[in-house]
Structure formats: C-alpha cells, structure tokens
Amino acid sequence: MQAPSPAQTLAKPPIALLATIGALTFIDFLQNGMVAFAAAPIMGEIGASPEEYANVAVVYACVAVVMIALQGWLVHHLGLRRYLLASLASTAAGALVCALSRDEAGFLLGRVLMAVGCAAMLTSSRLAVNLIPPGPARFHGIKALATGLCTGTALAPWLASVAVDHDGWPLMFWLAAALAMLAMVPVALAMPGREGGATVAGQARLAPIAALGLGSFLLLHALQRSYYDFFSERWLLLLYAAAGLAALAYFAHSETRNGAPLLKLGGMKEARFLSGLALFMLCYLMLGANGYLVPLMLQRGLGQSWSTAGEFFALGLGAGVLTFAMMSQLLPRWPSPRKFFVAGFLALAAFGALMSRLTPTANLWADVFPALACYGMFIMIVMPTTAMQTFTGLTRDPAVFAHAQQVKNMLAQIGQALGIMVATVGQQWFASRHYDALTRGIAAGNARFEAAMRQLTDYFSTMADPVQAQQMAMAQIAQMVSQQSALLANLDHFRVLAAVALAGALVSLAQRVFR
Template sequence: MKPAKPPGLLLLTIGALTLIDFLQNGMVAFAAAPIMGEIGASPEEYSTVAAAYASVAVVMIALQRWMVERMGWRRYVQAALGAAAIGAILCAAATSYPAFLAGRMVTALGCAGMVTSSRLAVNLIPPSPARFLGIKALATGVCAGMALSPWLASAIVTADRWPLIFWLVAAAALALLPATSVLPEGTAPPAQRSRAHPVRLAALAAGSFLVLFVLQRSYYDFYADRLWLVTGAATGATALLAFIWTESKSATPLLRLRNLVEPRYLSGLALFTFCYVTLGSNGYLLPIVLQRSLGHSWATTGQFYALGLAAGVVTWLTMTRLLPRWPSPRKYFVAGFLALAASSWLISRIPPAPDLWGHVLPALALYGIFIMTLIPVTAMQTFNGVAHDESVFSHAQQTKNMLGQMGLALGVTIATVGQQWLTTLHYSTLHTAINAGSPQFQETHARYTAALSASMEPIRAAELATAQIAQVLAQQSALLASLDHFRALAAVAVIAIAVSLIQKVIR
C-alpha cells in the first residue's frame, strides 16, 4: 500500500521555517555595512549586536524542548513567528544602535529555534519513504534562503530602502502563521518534562555571550588587547564547560548530553562544525573579495553571489533523485569536499582584473555545490544513532544548532583575524618593493600625476597620486590576504577528502 502523502501545509511550514531563518541571517550579514551607516553604529558596536543575537539564540535553542513540553508545538511555533515579526519590525523602525540591538535580540527569541523546529516537524510524518518529502522541504528552504539573501539585500541596499529587509522578514513570519494550524497542540505530562536550572542556564547565557563577544571583537582588538580577549574567552569557555559538566551529571537535565556520546553523532557534529565554520569565514570574505578588493558594486556583488549559491539549489534537486537510490554517504562527502577544494583553488588564482563570468562565477557555483552536498547528507547520517528516543533526538538537534551558532562566529573570527594579519604582511612586502626610490614607484607616480594634472595644480596632483598608490597597495594587500585564505581552505578540503575515504564511522 502506498504511504499517504504528508499534508501540504506541513511541508510548507517545514520549508518556510528554514527559509525565514537563513534569509534574515543572510540579508543582515550581507548588508551589514549599509545598516551600520544608517543606525550610526561603529563596527565594534555592530559586532556586539552579532554576539548578542547569537548568545540569545544559543539560550533559546537550549530551552526549546522545555518550552514545547509546556506550550505544545503549535503555540511554540506561533510564538516564535510572532517574536520574529516583532523583532524585525523593531529593526525596520530603528534609527539608533540601541534600538537596533534590542530588535535583533527580540528577533533571536523567535528565529533561534526555527531550524530545530523544522527538523523535528519532519518527524510528524510517520516513518516511511514519505518522510523524505519533509527532508526535501527543509533543505529546499535552506538553499533558497541562502541563494536569495544576497540578491535581495543588494537590490534593497542599492534602492536605498534598507528597512525593507526587515519588513520582508516580518511579512514572511506573519504570512506563515495560518499554516501552523497543522502542528499538534498537545503538551507533555508534568512528570515527563525536562527541568531548567536557573544557575546552569545563567552559566550557558554568560559563557556563550563572552565567547561570542570575544570572537566578534577579536578583529578590532586582537593585537591591542590580546590579554583581555584571552581572559574573556577563557572565562566564557569555563562557564560553558561548567554548564556541560553539571548538565551531564544532573538527574533532571535540560539537555540529555550523556545520551549524545555516540561515535556516529559526534563524528557528524564535527563535520557540521566544519561546515558552519566554513560558512562563517566564506560568508565574510567572499563579498569583501568581490566588492572591496575587486571594486564591484553592491548590486553586482549580490547578483553574482546569489547566482553562485543558486547552484546549490540545482545540486539539491539532483540530490533528491540520487539519495533514495544510492544513500551511502562516502561518495557525497568526497564530492562535496572536492567541490570545496576546486572552488577555493579557483578563487585563490583570481587575476587582478578577473572576468566575473569566467573566473568568479564557476568558483561560487562550486561553493554552492559543496554546501548542498555536505550539509543535507550529514544531516541525514548524523542522527541515526540517537533517533531511538524522541527527546534524545530533539536534544541532539538542539545541541547541533547551538554549536552551529558558535561555529559561524568562529568562522568569521578566523577570517577577520587572518585577514588582518596577512594584509599587514603583504602590505609590508609590497611597500618595501614599491618605495619612493624604486623605478616602479616613480613610473607609476609619474603616470598618475600626468593624468591628474589636467584638472588640478601639479603639487596637488602629485600628492593625490601618492595617496592613490597607497590605496592601491592596501587594496592589493587585502586581495592577496584573501587569496591566501582560500589556498589554505583548499588544502584543508584535500585533507578532508582523504579522511572521508578512510573513515569507517559514517558509511
């Protein structure tokens, strides 16, 4: 007998939840610089916004099961959508840094658990091949959100309508509310409910904020205040370890961490962490390479970034046909890491004046292939060993998504600190080679001066020519630093291919 097809509203809810979360996070990350200018926030203040959002998200993900047991799935998801809409409206109306910070923290209250809710809603479909339709809806929301966010953000910023980013999120969240009627209402019996200890929860909140804040601020303070940053990171890490240790020893834990010590799950968690770190670092660097280093506009950068990530949509549509027939994961791991290695290698060899269609788009497309090959396959393979118990499965999903927030922040930190260090090294080398006495400098300076002399006095033209050379040196140094990052990532991807071939845990 052919299994019944899942309700269309359920599939819509599963896909829309991931779409909203990835769309809003992607747009806010891509449009960070224009938003900073509109609300009068410094980069340091904006990093605090990111840390506050992520730390609130970590705590809310940890509390998700606790709230569902008391509210029921339907009311929980409706409350999350309402909070996301209110937070987005607050951000759209914000004219100052404090108002925007408050709006993002309210948004985190709602959006934090959307990915976890989407995955757990898949389990509302009875075990059968039909459940794969839920997985398809979830992953489609992920890849659509990632592909659409840079294009929408660039178009909105180019039109000078930045609040529209948040109005779109609010409208999507409110539009989804009627579809949530398909979710169950029941709550868990009091005897079966998890417990949230306030002290342990405070340790999680404080520890996650400290670690995330230090990671975000490391770009600005890594060399000037290294001791302060290390102290803050150590304090935050200690608080997080205290939370993990006390939770694992508790008879009534918020998260059943002891049940998650399973080789397949831990291996998948490590793979997820690598994917999130890569998403964080590349999500920060790729727009910088396209816009600042290569000098393209916001509109062009967003369009080509979206076109590249759209390859992930095509990849996922192909994967939906391949996975049911050939589910063994090893070949997909190898293919995904091979796409990452090829993408990183192509970017590392970009010429100073590349053709966007011939040099940049293929690399971005391969990056999209990596994302939508690795993440769905890892998601389908990681939780097999913890799927026997519904509450353990929920806690495994929550833990993975909490770690995802940390991984994204770590990826941004690796990219920013590495960029700062390598840019300084390259600038020093270039400045030594092109100094005031070198033939290259004199020839370039004379050419710039001659071009500028037609519209200004010779002395002023000579000064401006020197400033332009310094600007070019800084731009080229930043580009070379980014290319070094992608060379290193290509090497890591090659190592990952070798590990994928020999590992025996996920097969």
C-alpha cells in the same frame, strides 16, 4: 503509540505539514543571510559603528543559544503549536521593530525579539519531520527542510541587494515580518498542541542557564572583537574566551549531573554523532568565513558594485539548489554518504582554487560564477548529507534525538562566529605580510616605483602645485599598495581553503564512520 499502517507510511504527508517544515528553515536562513549581507547599509542608516553592529550580532547569538536550550521546556509547557505561533509572532514583531528603528538601540531590541523567535526554527523544523511516520514518506519532510534551507540561503544576498537598491534596507524586515505571519497558517493547521506528546522537558534552573548565556557572550565577544583587537589585546581576548569556555563547561557539567536536564548531553557520546557534529561545525565555519570574505572580494578586490556582488553570490548559491534537487533523487537509491562527502569537498577545493586565481580584471561570468557555483554545490551536498547521517544512532530515544538537534544548532551560532573570526584575523595577518613586502619596494632606486611616481605626479600637476602633486601621487601609491595587499590576502585565504578542502576529501575517503 499505534504503529503506522503501510498506507500511512507510503502516503505523502499533508501539505500544511510540509509547508511548515520548509517555511521555518526558509525564514530563519533568509533573515540571517539578509542581515549579514546588508550589514554595511544598515550600519550607515542606524548610525552604528562596525564594533557596535558586531555587538548586536553577539547579543543575537547569545539569546539564540539560550532559547535553543530552553526549547524542550517551552514546548512541554506550551505545546508545539502555541510555541511555534509565539515564535513566529516574536519574529514578526522583532522584524517590524528593526524596520522602524533609526538607531542602534531600536535595532538591537528588534534583533533580540527576532532571536527569541528564530532561535529554534531549524530544530523545530527537523523535529516536525518526525511527525511523519517512519518510511519513504518521511523523506518528503527532509526534502522540504533542505529546500527551505537552501532557497533561503541562496535568495538572501539577492533580496538584500534588491531591497537596498530600491526601497532601502527596512524592506528586508517588512518581508521577514510578512513571511512570519504567513507561516502561522500552516503551523495552526498542522502542528499538534500539548496533546502531541512533547519530549520530557527537564528542569530550567537559573544558574546553569545564566552560565550558558554568559559563557556564550564572553566566547562570542572574544571572537567578534578579535577582528579589531587580536594583535593589540590578544591576552585580554584569550581571557574572555577562557572564562566563556569555563562557564559553558559548568553548564555542561551541571546538565550531566542533573537528574532532569534540559539537554541529555550524556547520551550523545556516539562516534557517529560527534563526527557529524565536527562536520557541521566545519560547514558553519565555512558559511561564516566565506559569507564575510566573498562579498568583500567582489566589491573591494574586483571593484564590483554592492548589488552586483549580491546578485552573483545568490546565483552561485542557487547552483546549490539545483545540486540538491539532483541529490534528492540520488539519495534514496544510493544512500551511502562517502561519495557525497568526497564530491562536496572536491567542489569546495575547486571553489578555493578558482577564487585564488582571480585578478582585478576577472570576468564575472567566466571566472567568478563557476567558483561560486562550486561553493554552492559544497554547501548543498555536504550539509544535507551530514544532517541525514549524524543522528541515525540517536533515533531510539526521542529526547536524546531532540536534544542532539538543539546542541548542533547552538554550536552553529558559535561556528559561524568562529568562521568570521578566522577570516578576519587571517586577513589581517596575510595583509600585513603582503603590505610589508610591497612597501619595501617603495624606495628610491626602484625603477617601477619611480616610473609610477613620475606618471602620477605629472597627472596631479594639472590640478595642484608640484609639492602637492608629489604628495598626492605618494598617497595614491599608498592606497594602491593597501588595496593590493588586501587582494593578495584574499587570494591566500582561498589557497588555504583549497588545501583544507583537499584534506577533507582525503579524510572522507579514509574514514569508516560514515560508509
């Protein structure tokens, strides 16, 4: 391949290419964020229980993992342009099926089609950046990718709340379908066909691919079910997880032994890549855990409406968009990553500390928004910096670089599920401890309990007989104890989060891998 001229290196990339790079990450993060935030109204409309909705998420993630692994093979046989057009068509078709579905089966089918399409969008976006010749111009591609990612993440809660409040949840999927169709235009204009020199495909063998899909399902199923069954069926869940890990280990072993693997795992034993992978996993764990807990905290802990929770979550993440806009100016001049990692983890620590001090009377602008802004800053400082630093040692081999991107995005599916599991199991444990402590105070002789009982009994006596009034008063106190224990559990989560973030800042200062 002929080396690019200085003029090519310095020229700004074509608008269609930058639009493709940004659109792919925007669509992926927007649709995933909207579906996660709007889980409750979607469940109500399609008649799915939380367990059934969780199963839909597990199937989506498993299909995504398999499709990410097959991406190189598919691009090799179809060409990048036709592969992306087919992906966008599958995304649009799946979104339309979801919008029109009225039961769990239809919604599951739509999400499977969306997983087939959206699975490798982030990987494709990053690999499309490499179509820009090395040099300062390539940073425009990185900025387009990160802009799509952070704006999609930030807009998702707000758009989900607007859609549900005005025209119902199907509007989210009509929007995703329209965006996927629109993105076909820059893809058709900018992406190369089979003549583009796709990475070596490797062999798509049935047994390893089946092991990858089954292992992902068992592991993710164990993580999802832990919300409901961790304390009652922990050994069965551990068995599922162990079987899933064994299947994934078989996939990894077969790929390293294969002469033409789908993923060149053996070429990824670099300390910089493995450290970056650990950082990515932490970020995706935070996305899963806080994406679940923050709306819950705003709604149940602070008594805010669903739409208000969406608006403020979006505003907080929007602060991250502004943060990245500033970072995009600083990174070319001061590329050393350590200071960004330290700043990002300090922002996460501030988020945890501020959230752990909230009370039911907290002011949204004065107390909640600064905390959410710090969380947005963490996401948009640490994730782009990690993305720029993790793969620098793998760029010499285009195949290893592409496969490393695929591995990272496969682990992202597991990382977010793991984050939700950690948050939900932690909530159960913390809430049970607080509930036990609070219920010990509900006994005769406790002055505060007896005073509350008298007040509530007097209140309910105006609408029921004395016996019923006393029962209603006791039920009200039990409900208050349950709500209080849930709120205290949320505060404990954010205290632990602040401690983890401070440890991350210290590690960032001491480490010598990213300098």
